[in-house]
Amino acid sequence: MIRRRSRLDRLEDDVLDESRPLAPILRQVIALGGHANSAPLRAWALRELQGYEGTEGPIPDYRKITVPLVMDGFDGRFQFTEQPVSMFDLPDFAREELGNELRLGQGAGQIESLLAGPPDETVRMSPPMAAELAQFMNQNSSRRVLRLYWTVHRSALEGVLDQIRTRLVQLVGELRAAMPQGQQEPTQSQVAQALQNISIVTGDNSPVTVTAPIAVAQGGGHAHAGVATPNRQGSRWTRVLKALWPSRR
Structure with a gap:
């Protein structure tokens, strides 16, 4: 049988x-x-x-990856691309949330779809309100930031x-x-x-807690994706919104 x-x-x-x-x-x-x-x-x-x-x-620890936060734009007649963003480039209200740690909150299928491009392609992932932050960074500065994003190599995903x-x-x-x-x-x-x-801790609002280091390499091409803001970070990004638009307080 x-x-x-x-x-x-x-x-x-x-x-x-x-x-x-x-x-x-x-x-x-x-x-x-x-x-x-x-x-x-x-x-x-x-x-x-x-x-x-x-x-x-x-977000579980294994979904947190270290990748460079970079920017594109102009400084006078000089055009720059993928210039690293330092802590001093960012407004103080955004330093707590932005930096070189990217938290991948997308579903597994969405992450897999980002790998559909050429093998040497990197993925550009924009932080929440990237355009508004770039506009704020341009105030009282000769430099013009056009884009703000993380560059993520396929190996990290x-x-x-x-x-x-x-x-x-x-x-x-x-x-x-x-x-x-x-x-x-x-x-x-x-x-x-x-x-x-297997160290999966799931209960009421408790996700997996697994830590795993992930290496990031450099690549040639680019794909694009956005990063949404989890609700748990809402209060922090409310402060960002208030700083960007004080009249809406």
Whole structure:
């Protein structure tokens, strides 16, 4: 008698196939969490699928990457491109939020779509209100900043996706270890044990807490993407808005 392939069997095959995109795999995890009655597993997979932008939970450490914040513009007759932005270039009210740390809040599918360009391409990711900040930086200055953005190499994005896939592989491995031979579907307690063993902490507004260093290389071309502002940072960016438009206080 041929044993019917379980959800975990299919998940294992897909997550080990690195040619498979992560979005459909994460949907499988949501379904698996539903059958196992595991709200934490569903919550984590849904956040990785839909992204952390607009949520109250902080972005996991492995989604924080160190990349250069740069600017394009003119200084007199001199045109500059990808000139590094120092802390002193930024207005004081934006220094807390802007710098060389980029928090990738996009869903896994969105991050994968940024890798669709040529292999040597870098991705330009604009911070929130980049145009307004550039306008503010141009006040009382001979320099004219036209664009403000992070330059992100493909390797950094691939590193974030690799961290997500590694967590998924660990999830499968921990479930296999917890399930006795012949068991088809994991129980709620087995899923909870697996999540604890792979340092996935998900509960009420609590996302994964995993730290992983990601190297960033230099590249030739560019793609473009924006970075939205998570709700948890709203109060800080309210101060930015007030500084940009004092009359709206």
